[in-house]
Amino acid sequence: MYPAVKQRHIALLAHDNIKTELLRWAECNHDSLSQHQLYATGTTGTMLKYELGLPVHGSCPGRPAATCASGPSGTS
Template sequence: MNIAFIAHDKKKDDLVRFTMAYENVLKDHQLFSTGTTGQRIMKETSLDIHLFKSGPLGGDQQIGALVAENSMDLVLFFKDPLTAQPHEPDITALIRLCDVYSIPLATNMATAEILLSGLKRGEFQWREIIKRQEGNQNES
């Protein structure tokens, strides 16, 4: 599965600790992240992560493009709801795209933990079915 990590500045420590706790689950998947967040995760774990630009420089949009292409399976976006973000329209667009394409999205640690518990149990097989169906439609 393709999994994306994004975290606002005040939530980066939380996401790093979260990925450390779930490293055994995450290591078997393709991982993507906005720049600074991904660098922090890689520094503290052995996870290999494809880095995009930092969020304010377009990284959120790069991940959003993968969501729109149905190439992202899960997004963990630890948002800071108490701090205004200069790139708020990009954040809103990414969340909207996850809703449009039914991509599971966690914006906090509690939801992320539930999603990764489901991933560990193999409950995301429906994503593979959707990708196969989409591939068959593109061949027609």
């Protein structure tokens, strides 16, 4: 049996021209990512939620990444 994986807080951010690539990467790593707390901004978070069914926290629709709290501490 494998030891339990320590749950991490992971922010996933992508510029518009990279979102599709990030989505493909997340799909390949779905099982690993689903074991962690995921944070994303606006469209990226929506894509991860609805395309892959990953639970994403802290999405800020319509707000740029620099102004969105993308982590548990409220920092970007």
